[in-house]
Amino acid sequence: MFLVEYLLKRLAQGVVIVFLTSLIIFTLLRVVPGDPVRLIVGGMANDTVVKEVAEKMGLRDPIIVQYGRYIAGVVQGDFGQSYVRPRNGMVVAGGEYIDPTKSNMAPVIDLVVERLPLTLMLAGMSLVFALLVSVPLGIFGGLYPNRWPSSLALLVQSVFVSIPNFWLSIVLILFLSVKLGWMPALGYQGFAYVLLPAIVLAVEICPFLIRTLTVSLGEIMQAPFIDEARVRGLSRWRIVIGHALRNAAVPLVNLLGMQLSVLIGGVLVVEYIFDYPGLGHLTVLSVVARDFPLIQGIAILTSAVFVFINILVDLITYAIDPRVEL
Amino acid sequence: MSDTRTREPVLSVRSLTVGPTEPGSAAILSDLSFDLHSHEILGIFAETGGGKSVLSRALANWLPPTLEFRGGDIRFKGKSTLDGTGHSMLRPGREIAYIGSRPQSSLDPTIPVGPQLVEKLRAVRPEISAADARKKILKLLAEVRIPSPEERFNEYPTKYSGGMMQRAMIVDALSTDPAMIIADNVTQPLDVTIALQIVRLLQQLARQHGLSVLFLSSSLSTLNQLADRVVVLQNGRVAEIGETQALINAPATPYTRTIIDQIPRIWRSTAAPAVSTRSADQPIMSVRDVKRTYYVRRPGHLNSYNSVQAVRSVTFDVMPRDNIGIVGESGCGKSTLTRLLTALEKPEQGEILFNNRPFNQMPQKELTAARRGFQLLLQDPYNSLPPRMTVGRMIEEGMRIHGIGKGAGMRARVEQAMTDVGLPTSIYNHLPNSLSTGDRQRISVARALVLEPQLLILDETVSALDQSEQNKLLALFSRLQAEKNLTYIFISHDLAMVRRVCSRIAVMYLGELVEIADNRNLFYSARHP
Numbered sequence: 001m002f003l004v005e006y007l008l009k010r011l012a013q014g015v016v017i018v019f020l021t022s023l024i025i026f027t028l029l030r031v032v033p034g035d036p037v038r039l040i041v042g043g044m045a046n047d048t049v050v051k052e053v054a055e056k057m058g059l060r061d062p063i064i065v066q067y068g069r070y071i072a073g074v075v076q077g078d079f080g081q082s083y084v085r086p087r088n089g090m091v092v093a094g095g096e097y098i099d100p101t102k103s104n105m106a107p108v109i110d111l112v113v114e115r116l117p118l119t120l121m122l123a124g125m126s127l128v129f130a131l132l133v134s135v136p137l138g139i140f141g142g143l144y145p146n147r148w149p150s151s152l153a154l155l156v157q158s159v160f161v162s163i164p165n166f167w168l169s170i171v172l173i174l175f176l177s178v179k180l181g182w183m184p185a186l187g188y189q190g191f192a193y194v195l196l197p198a199i200v201l202a203v204e205i206c207p208f209l210i211r212t213l214t215v216s217l218g219e220i221m222q223a224p225f226i227d228e229a230r231v232r233g234l235s236r237w238r239i240v241i242g243h244a245l246r247n248a249a250v251p252l253v254n255l256l257g258m259q260l261s262v263l264i265g266g267v268l269v270v271e272y273i274f275d276y277p278g279l280g281h282l283t284v285l286s287v288v289a290r291d292f293p294l295i296q297g298i299a300i301l302t303s304a305v306f307v308f309i310n311i312l313v314d315l316i317t318y319a320i321d322p323r324v325e326l
Numbered sequence: 327m328s329d330t331r332t333r334e335p336v337l338s339v340r341s342l343t344v345g346p347t348e349p350g351s352a353a354i355l356s357d358l359s360f361d362l363h364s365h366e367i368l369g370i371f372a373e374t375g376g377g378k379s380v381l382s383r384a385l386a387n388w389l390p391p392t393l394e395f396r397g398g399d400i401r402f403k404g405k406s407t408l409d410g411t412g413h414s415m416l417r418p419g420r421e422i423a424y425i426g427s428r429p430q431s432s433l434d435p436t437i438p439v440g441p442q443l444v445e446k447l448r449a450v451r452p453e454i455s456a457a458d459a460r461k462k463i464l465k466l467l468a469e470v471r472i473p474s475p476e477e478r479f480n481e482y483p484t485k486y487s488g489g490m491m492q493r494a495m496i497v498d499a500l501s502t503d504p505a506m507i508i509a510d511n512v513t514q515p516l517d518v519t520i521a522l523q524i525v526r527l528l529q530q531l532a533r534q535h536g537l538s539v540l541f542l543s544s545s546l547s548t549l550n551q552l553a554d555r556v557v558v559l560q561n562g563r564v565a566e567i568g569e570t571q572a573l574i575n576a577p578a579t580p581y582t583r584t585i586i587d588q589i590p591r592i593w594r595s596t597a598a599p600a601v602s603t604r605s606a607d608q609p610i611m612s613v614r615d616v617k618r619t620y621y622v623r624r625p626g627h628l629n630s631y632n633s634v635q636a637v638r639s640v641t642f643d644v645m646p647r648d649n650i651g652i653v654g655e656s657g658c659g660k661s662t663l664t665r666l667l668t669a670l671e672k673p674e675q676g677e678i679l680f681n682n683r684p685f686n687q688m689p690q691k692e693l694t695a696a697r698r699g700f701q702l703l704l705q706d707p708y709n710s711l712p713p714r715m716t717v718g719r720m721i722e723e724g725m726r727i728h729g730i731g732k733g734a735g736m737r738a739r740v741e742q743a744m745t746d747v748g749l750p751t752s753i754y755n756h757l758p759n760s761l762s763t764g765d766r767q768r769i770s771v772a773r774a775l776v777l778e779p780q781l782l783i784l785d786e787t788v789s790a791l792d793q794s795e796q797n798k799l800l801a802l803f804s805r806l807q808a809e810k811n812l813t814y815i816f817i818s819h820d821l822a823m824v825r826r827v828c829s830r831i832a833v834m835y836l837g838e839l840v841e842i843a844d845n846r847n848l849f850y851s852a853r854h855p
Contacts, residue, residue, distance in 0.1 A: 224431040231388040231426075232498060233419020233450040242445070243434045251354040323484055 007311070014307035021073070022296060026067050029292055030059075030326070034291035036083055037151035048240070054130040074300065079108035080293035083284075108297035111282065118188060119278035123263050125194050127256070134206050138213025143217050143240065143249065153214050157207035165266060169200050169273045170181075186275045197274045201266045205259045212255045217248040252323050257313035264302060334404055336421075336538045337385070338504050342398035344384050353396060354380045358786035361571065367529065369553025369570065370542040371585070374763075377562040381512040385540070386424040387414035403505065419450045422500035429491035432498075432665030433483045438463075439494050440479030447501040459501075466497040470527060483754040488521035490494035493527070498529065506538040513548055517819040519655055525552050546585055550574055558582050575683040588797055609643035610781055610813050611667070611700070615676035616640045618662055636662035638837045639676070644781070644813060653818045659837040660817050664785045667815065668702045669693060678782075692787045699727050701774030703767075711758045711766055717744075718754035721773045726779060732764050743772040746809075747802060764795040781813045788823065800827055802803070 037054040038045075054060050073080060076150045117200065133156070141153030176186035176196065184193050220226060221244055230238045267280035275281070279298060286294035329432040338361045344351035355377050362368045372378045385400060387407070400407050407416045416422060432443050444459045454462070460479075467475035470828050478486075486494060493513060499507050509528065513517060513521035529552045532539045543549050549556050549570065556568040556573050560581045566573065577583045613706060618637040639657045642808070644650055654660050665671045666678060669685045680696055681772060688696060704710045711720060721740045730736075741751045747768040762820040765789060768772055784803075788796045804827065806812055818824050832842040 091515075127576070128571075141681070224428050225435070226432050228432045229434075229446075231383075231386050231418045231424045232432075233417065233447045234446060235449060238449060243437075247434065247436055308379060320480060323435060 010311045010314075011283070014311065017307055018300055020211060020301050022300045023073065025204055025299040026070065027054060029290075029295060030063050030066070036292055039290055048181070049145070070296065079112075079297040079300075081107050082111060082294050083291045084289045085111065086153055105172070108293050111294060112297055112301055113277065115277060115279045115282050117269070118276065119267060119280060121266065122194055122198055122201070122276065122278055123260075125198035126205070126263065129198055129202035130209055132203045133202065134209035134213060138210045138219060139245070141210065141214035142217025143223065146194040150214065150218075153210050157210045160203050161207040163201050163203060166202055166273060168203060169197070169270060172196055172199065173274075189279050193274075193276065197270045197276050200270050201263060203303070204266050205262055207262055208255060208259060208262075209252065212251050213248060216251045217244060220244045220247045223247075246320060250317055253313055253320070255318050257309050260306065260309055335401075336364045336403060337540070338364040338401045339385070340399045342381075342384065342400060343396040344380055344389070344393055345396050346392055347394045347695070353562065354393070354726075355384070358559075358562070358564055360567060362540055363700075364505075365532070365536060367532060367539045367541055367553050369549035369556040369557060370540065371546055371549055371556055371557035372542070372544060373585075374544050374846075376544070376559050378544065380562075381509055381539070381559075382424065382508045382542055384414075385846075386508055387416040387418050387421055388424065389414075408519050417450075417853075418445065419504075421504065421505050423504040423507050425495050425499050426604050427494045427514045429512075430483070430486075430488055430546045432491070432495055435483050438480045438482050439486065440467075440481075443494065443498050443501060446498055449557075450502045458679070462696055463497060466500055469531070470494075470496055472497075478703070487525065487811045491517065491746060492524055494759055496528065496531065500535065500537075503535075504537070506540065507532070509539060511543055512541075513543065515656055519552070521548070522551070527554065536784055546574070558585070562830070575745040593692065593744045600744075608647045609679075610648075610681060611644040611815075612677070613640055613642050613644075613667070616663075616666055616678060617675040618666060618671065618673050629840045636837055637666065637673075639678075640834075640839045642832055642839065644815060645812060646780070646813050647807070648830065649807075649814045649816065649828040651818065651824035651831040652834060653821055653824050654834035655819060655829060660834060661785065662837075663834070664702065664783060664817055667783055668700065669697070673721075677691070695728070698777045699779055700783060701777060701779040702783045702785065703787040704771050704785055705776060711769060711789070713759060714757065716755050716757060717761075717769055720758070720769060721776055724773060724777050738775055740772075743776045746775060746806065748798075759834050762795075762800065764791055767791065767799060770800075771806075772820045775810075776804070777811070778810075779813065783815045783816045783817070785819050786819070787816075788818075796816060796823065803827070 035050070035054075037050050037059060038055065040053065051060075056193075058066060060225055061069075068078065082105050137149075137153045140149035142150075144150055173185045173196065176182050183191075185196060187193065214265050219319050225237055226244055229243060230236070234242075264280075267278060268284055270276070271278045271280035272284050279302075282294070285291075286298070340359050342355060343353050344355040345351055358381070360368070363392070368715040369379065370381065372381075379636050380389075380393065384393075384395070389395070394704065395413070402416065402421065402561050407414050410413050418424075433439060440463060441458070443463045444456065447459045447463065448454060448456065456712060464475050465478060467478065472478050472490060472493055478490075483491065507528075512528075513524055516524060525548060528539065528541070531537065541549065541553055546556075548797075553570050555568065557564055557583070558573070558579070566577065566579050567580070573582065574586060575585055617639060632851050640663065642650070652660060652663065662671075672686060677686055679685075680700060683692075683696070685693065685696075715723075718737070718740055721743060722736055725736055725739065741754065744751050744754070747766050749765060749772060753761070758769065762767070770787070782803075786846075788799050791799065793795060800823070807814065814827075816824055816828055830842065833840050
């Protein structure tokens with residue numbers, strides 16, 4: 001009963017956060033330079049055309065009115081239609097006169113839903129890779145401080161943290177795809193296409209995971225109850241698995257929640273480099289095209305995902321350590 | 327229990343020497359020999375840092391990696407437990423169980439107590455089924471008088487009080503049916519009443535279960551309460567072994583004699599209680615009908631609170647040069663009262679006057695200035711000193727805040743205060759981390775003294791120290807009082823200490839001041855239990 005009450009409260013908070021995010025994004029998009037109408041009608045069109053189209057699209061109304069109109073749609077599940085992407089998938093080029101209010105433009109929700117699974121798969125795979133590397137390194141680093149496992153952990157994290165992702169992407173493409181031909185590099189035609197970008201993203205989050213795990217496990221191993229467990233007769237294996245790792249997992253789980261933001265940031269660059277048709281790729285293109293409805297849709301969706309993941313993280317933390325106040 | 331003397335000892339230690347693994351370093355325990363007979367409670371006395379923990383860890387096969395066996399033998403039930411290379415072959419937890427002095431941090435805080443005790447029992451004795459282990463633990467929990475064991479079984483360690491946790495750790499030790507128990511300073515973190523309960527409980531359980539107990543303590547009076555024989559350690563060597571009564575009444579070595587003399591003799595008429603030195607002036611601080619309630623969020627509910635009346639309707643006066651003691655069990659509201667007295671918190675009702683000015687009417691600026699007049703000294707000298715600040719800077723800080731003294735003048739005053747409390751001025755630029763507990767407390771005292779206060783509030787200031795350090799600091803307090811016209815409020819759970827230094831004593835019970843009387847009257851005709 002208590003948990004249900006808690007969940008309702010957190011979800012209500014989450015809705016408020018998502019609304020605030022959308023308001024900020026909405027306002028900022030309209031304040032920063034760059035007129036979508038100019039991009040739609042093309043550089044050669046004269047100012048009266050720009051003005052006409054803009055008024056027709058409602059872009060000259062006060063921002064708050066525009067926002068009200070937009071959010072009323074969102075509540076009904078209508079995120080609007082893209083300014084520049086027609087249903088058939090072609091991107092409209094400048095100079096060609098189109099009417100963006102016409103129904104042949106792709107709805108934002110379709111565009112996002114189409115890309116989202118690909119990005120989730122990429123993020124999931126990179127988390128798997130990152131955990132595969134950092135969990136063993138972090139555990140042994142934490143168990144044997146000042147010996148070679150902890151030096152190895154330190155070495156790996158220092159190297160990984162100093163590799164820029166765009167550079168690594170290019171190097172991996174060059175060696176694994178071009179020279180050795182092991183993996184496909186660009187685009188997406190199947191699961192194998194996820195691997196390279198996932199590796200790049202994994203390298204980006206690995207150092208944080210290794211560091212957190214090493215430090216928290218090292219600290220826990222110094223705790224009196226771990227020391228005392230030995231004289232109480234528990235085996236070392238039982239102490240480490242059953243008690244030390246359990247306690248060390250709390251900061252790790254919290255970090256994983258926060259690393260999500262690193263992943264989102266990383267996805268923008270990496271998807272673009274690998275021409276991977278995910279949400280990041282879509283975001284870059286829509287920002288370049290000033291495709292307001294699309295940018296807003298992605299922002300709202302991303303913040304909703306954040307809120308959800310954070311609730312999940314708090315619940316997992318509570319399950320491990322019930323002292324944590326919910 | 328002299329009849330046990332004829333049997334073979336359960337544990338016999340022969341010329342045991344333990345020291346750091348670093349070659350050339352001095353041994354911590356040297357040439358230690360003693361026997362523990364079956365059904366016997368053997369007390370081992372050593373001062374803080376006297377090798378008690380090293381001894382108990384050596385016997386339980388729990389030496390930290392920095393220490394090693396250098397020689398001698400530990401025979402358990404007639405068999406040597408050490409192999410040729412100086413390693414113990416004893417399986418920890420099985421035959422020799424250990425109870426330590428840190429009950430609150432002995433168990434994993436994220437798992438309920440019961441399952442952890444079951445886990446230990448089954449780790450040591452895998453032949454017992456989970457259901458049987460659970461039954462056994464529940465039975466033992468009832469035996470150590472933990473209320474409603476069925477419910478407590480599934481509670482987390484943080485929900486247990488210090489005394490209860492120590493009981494749970496006794497269950498933990500007993501569950502595997504060991505032949506002997508090593509109790510390392512088990513009463514140290516507990517207050518007197520709870521400690522006595524634990525001592526009685528251990529005594530009774532040892533009799534019921536036919537256990538031998540090695541009870542290590544830095545309090546000879548505790549050992550007096552339960553040990554059949556006592557071993558006195560001095561600098562890691564045996565100074566004296568004897569029957570408890572004989573040893574205390576007629577100590578054979580000068581060392582033992584000094585130790586015994588340092589025990590405050592609370593019920594002996596020879597030690598005169600402190601005489602009142604107060605003058606009949608106006609009260610320096612008066613507390614009028616003060617109340618403070620805390621609201622604790624009830625676990626599992628979002629909007630309901632339990633209210634705890636931590637301090638209710640407390641009234642008393644503190645006269646200049648008066649030493650007033652406030653005593654009470656843990657959790658009776660002493661700390662809350664301290665926070666009120668120092669204006670860290672505001673009372674809900676009633677008022678506190680300092681030099682006839684009530685705190686709640688003082689503007690913030692005046693309050694800060696008034697704080698110069700009363701200074702608080704805390705219990706824990708480790709957490710109350712900032713670790714990355716030099717000693718001198720720390721003592722100066724109060725002066726900086728109150729804007730007194732500059733440059734060389736400030737330094738001179740700091741050095742004066744350091745001399746006053748008996749600290750060498752050479753440590754002015756040192757960091758506090760290498761200092762002993764006693765010296766750290768001296769820093770706190772100096773830090774308060776530079777501000778030339780009229781009133782010092784001592785919240786368990788000496789309870790973290792061992793007996794001899796306590797004596798030195800108390801002597802320091804009375805000397806400072808004579809020199810500087812100070813007034814003290816001692817807040818403590820240690821009646822013996824309070825009786826020795828205070829002229830008036832107030833007793834708190836469940837947030838109320840149940841009794842306030844002159845020293846002699848209170849002890850000879852106490853009205854409240």
